[in-house]
Amino acid sequence: MKKVSGLMQIGDLKIENPVILAPMAGVSDYPYRQIIREMGCELVYTEMVSSKGLVYGSKKTEVLIDYSTGEKGAIAVQLFGEDAEVMARAACLVEKRFQPDIIDINMGCPTPKIVKNGSGSALMKDPERAGEIISAVVKAVDIPVTIKIRKGWDNQHINAVEIALIGEESGARAVAVHGRTREDFYSGKADWGIIREVKEKVNIPVIGNGDIFSPEDAGKMVEFTGCNGVMIGRGARGNPWLLKRTSHYLKTGELLPEPDYRERIDMALYHLKKAVDYFGPEMGIPKMRKHLAWYIKGMPSSNKIKERINRLDNCEAIEKTLREYLVSLGEKG
Numbered sequence: 393m394k395k396v397s398g399l400m401q402i403g404d405l406k407i408e409n410p411v412i413l414a415p416m417a418g419v420s421d422y423p424y425r426q427i428i429r430e431m432g433c434e435l436v437y438t439e440m441v442s443s444k445g446l447v448y449g450s451k452k453t454e455v456l457i458d459y460s461t462g463e464k465g466a467i468a469v470q471l472f473g474e475d476a477e478v479m480a481r482a483a484c485l486v487e488k489r490f491q492p493d494i495i496d497i498n499m500g501c502p503t504p505k506i507v508k509n510g511s512g513s514a515l516m517k518d519p520e521r522a523g524e525i526i527s528a529v530v531k532a533v534d535i536p537v538t539i540k541i542r543k544g545w546d547n548q549h550i551n552a553v554e555i556a557l558i559g560e561e562s563g564a565r566a567v568a569v570h571g572r573t574r575e576d577f578y579s580g581k582a583d584w585g586i587i588r589e590v591k592e593k594v595n596i597p598v599i600g601n602g603d604i605f606s607p608e609d610a611g612k613m614v615e616f617t618g619c620n621g622v623m624i625g626r627g628a629r630g631n632p633w634l635l636k637r638t639s640h641y642l643k644t645g646e647l648l649p650e651p652d653y654r655e656r657i658d659m660a661l662y663h664l665k666k667a668v669d670y671f672g673p674e675m676g677i678p679k680m681r682k683h684l685a686w687y688i689k690g691m692p693s694s695n696k697i698k699e700r701i702n703r704l705d706n707c708e709a710i711e712k713t714l715r716e717y718l719v720s721l722g723e724k725g
């Protein structure tokens with residue numbers, strides 16, 4: 393297996409472990425990012441943040457960015473928007489207030505709400521505007537600016553290479569490529585060929601993204617595309633170990649064991665505690681329901697446990713249910 397050569401340089405920022413947590417709205421919040429950090433992940437992305445929300449001072453928006461400044465490792469704050477001036481103002485504000493390591497521009501979000509305003513993956517259809525936004529943001533901040541793109545808008549409009557080149561010319565210091573079109577949303581298989589094409593054409597680091605569900609997938613992506621780093625999204629839901637196992641595999645070629653049932657339940661409860669400490673029980677418990685379901689997904693009768701947990705509204709009852717579940721699986725609870 394071809395090993396990742398190690399260092400990925402984004403502007404002046406050196407990333408030694410280029411196995412990266414993808415931005416995921418509603419998932420990659422502060423407690424989850426902390427857990428991912430504890431798995432040795434060096435670069436994490438926030439979920440996408442509205443540039444307008446920031447500029448107009450929405451507190452709700454700022455919570456999405458929150459992180460402890462003492463946190464080890466690098467953080468990219470991802471912004472979305474369709475107006476170059478607002479994006480530049482938002483980037484400047486984020487840089488001053490939160491001092492992240494990177495500002496990333498979302499050019500891949502497929503949801504109608506985002507696209508109808510001309511932001512997210514709609515920017516793939518409007519290269520001129522995309523270039524203006526990237527240039528404006530680059531000019532507004534001192535930290536490196538990166539972009540996250542898709543393969544194109546649809547199969548008739550595959551232009552990831554064009555957009556990546558525009559990004560590079562406009563001053564972006566890295567490009568993450570998700571090998572699906574906007575029309576694909578998340579269906580079908582990600583096309584890693586487009587990641588390879590982008591890698592062949594640009595001189596900035598390329599981060600490959602799409603369908604990494606195991607360390608071996610990441611190894612295959614690196615081998616096939618030559619990408620400088622890999623970005624993991626859905627595979628890390630309920631499975632933060634994937635980041636650590638992938639880094640280890642890419643470095644050494646050796647596969648670490650998968651977590652057992654006990655580790656999964658322990659992690660689920662640890663994550664629950666972190667989320668409730670941070671958000672409070674009223675917000676934290678509903679937010680955690682999907683995560684808890686992901687942690688136990690694939691375990692025997694997990695659907696029944698998931699339904700039971702979904703009716704519970706306090707941590708003690710959730711813990712009791714999960715511990716009893718573990719005992720029922722033949723593990724000491």
Ligand SMILES: Cc1cc2nc3c(=O)[nH]c(=O)nc-3n(C[C@H](O)[C@H](O)[C@H](O)COP(=O)(O)O)c2cc1C
Pocket residue numbers: 414415416417418419438439440470498499500501540570601602603604623624625626627
């Ligand atoms: C629930 C969810 C939320 C997402 N939110 C964002 C987002 O805020 N910004 C973004 O650029 N991509 C977002 N994505 C896309 C992922 O970052 C990633 O590109 C995609 O899931 C493909 O990678 P994967 O196959 O490893 O999941 C989201 C994906 C999911 C499943």
